[in-house]
Amino acid sequence: MHKRILIVDDEPAIREMVAFALRKGEYEPAHAGDAREAQEAIAERVPDLILLDWMLPGTSGIELARRWRREDLTREIPIIMLTARGEENDRVGGLEAGVDDYVVKPFSSRELLARIRAVMRRSREDDEDGSVRVGDLRIDGTAHRVFAHDEPVQIGPTEYRLLHFFMTHPERVYTRSQLLDHVWGGNVYVEERTVDVHIRRLRKTLEPSALDGMVQTVRGSGYRFSASP
Structure with missing residues (x-):
């Protein structure tokens, strides 16, 4: 079909x-x-x-x-x-x-x-992703759902892809350009400011669970995902 x-x-x-x-x-x-x-x-x-x-x-x-x-x-x-x-x-x-x-x-x-x-x-590609847990945050790849403190989190598809990449690559700093390549794809034209927009949306999604601090800004470099403050 x-x-x-x-x-x-x-x-x-x-x-x-x-x-x-x-x-x-x-x-x-x-x-x-x-x-x-x-x-x-x-x-x-x-x-x-x-x-x-x-x-x-x-x-x-x-x-x-x-x-x-x-x-x-x-x-x-x-x-x-x-x-x-x-x-x-x-x-x-x-x-x-x-x-x-x-x-x-x-x-x-x-x-x-x-x-x-x-x-x-x-x-x-989202559908093929597996499950992953970092701290109190968990992705069920089969159900395509995110859980914070074992409670379901409502999240958009782009934020889901971004979060999954972060959680499978924690404690590393990625530039906006690198995030565009990994999350959006290197052959797709998207402006680097797009990353900032979706970072804000991802943090807003995690804020009610007090887990938004896991998405960290590294001044002059980019972004890092970490369970540590």
């Missing part, structure tokens, strides 16, 4: 253009013009990935991404934001809302498919 990708965009012409590219890439497209239609499409069949427009009627794409990251059914679905907003602050805002990547309009079919394949590949 082909991977199903939900296109959430209020412009029918764009949805058709994207759907054409997806079919060429051997994906199965599904359509939604607003938040309500998107929820109905997800209820019908959970997609393998969501292409989400920034500007939507009623509810913005950013608000929708935040909602999906809070809900059990959609928390693990990779999201790529489609946006005409190319400014750095806008891109950072999308990443902080929990999206996995972004494509700035206008974009080519080749670029879009490359981004989709990269995000899908990272998602598959």
Whole structure:
């Protein structure tokens, strides 16, 4: 069965253009013009990935991404934001809302498919990861879940990958560039500031369990994961 990708965009012409590219890439497209239609499409069949427009009627794409990251059914679905907003602050805002990547309009079919394949590949790699424990923090790789003090932690897919890498490589300092290569992949163009955004999100996720101090900033060098203060 082909991977199903939900296109959430209020412009029918764009949805058709994207759907054409997806079919060429051997994906199965599904359509939604607003938040309500998107929820109905997800209820019908959970997609393998969501292409989400920034500007939507009623509810913005950013608000929708935040909602999906809070809900059990959609928390693990990779999201790529489609946006005409190319400014750095806008891109950072999308990443902080929990999206996995972004494509700035206008974009080519080749670029879009490359981004989709990269995000899908990272998602598959997550599924193959094993379990690991560091101090009071534990990852169950089979269930794809994180536990702090044996209590489940809600975490986004990118933060999961980042945390898993940290926990399997503790007590070492990694630069932003090295983290991009290991967590995002060396053949994917992502700005180094993206690392800082997801570090903040990871710390915020661990903060209620008082384990955010395990993600440490090493001034002038990068980041380190350690069970020791």
